[in-house]
Amino acid sequence: MNELDVFVSVGGTATDKQEAFVRAVEDRLRSEGLVPHTVGRNTFSSDAPLKTVTELMDKCSGTVVIALERMYFAEGFDKRGGEKQKALSDVKLATPWNQIEAAMAYSHDHPLLMVVEEGLKSEGLLERGYDWYVQWVQLDTASLNSVEFNGVLASWKSKISESHKQKQERKSPSAEIDPTQLTIGQLISGLKPAQLWSILVILGGLIAGSFALGAKLIGGT
Known part of the structure; x- marks a missing residue:
């Protein structure tokens, strides 16, 4: 099968451990004949970010979301000052771009592969129960060789192959009709x-x- 382009939603890494994990995911994708593209990481443009993301997704057949810890709050409150105020502790949040790009990918009919770091706050499109499966993983390359990851990756890859095939059929010259x-x-x-x-x-x-x-x-x- 020819190589397929895939969009990868991931924020700028903060630690060596995060960077090593992202590189491991990218290497795994390449080994499967998939070419990863991330705005600000390996794809750059002078246009506004949303426009760049949209144009890049148009060229891709699927999307991978790698949600890593971006913000950490030792203590805080949910609905502070209201009757339903709730104390929070050890809150870890991913970059909001994971949510934005996941929504954009869904609107592009991209099959989604969701890889979320263990311990992150489960909210929005990073929650389970939508049209995609959310994998919660430790930031360890061994997580990318588990039975679960291999199975989900194979299923997702099959979906993007079918999605690519359908796109090519829609682009077929009208002269063939x-x-x-x-x-x-x-x-x-x-x-x-x-x-x-x-x-x-x-x-x-x-x-x-x-x-x-x-x-x-x-x-x-």
């Missing part, structure tokens, strides 16, 4: 507005000419 097999309605619906207008003008001229010819013949009899 046999017009003799199409109905009048299908032929008309496939015309551009300018083409349809030109045909209507020609038909109108033919109809007008027919009436004129008929009137001339009747008048001459």
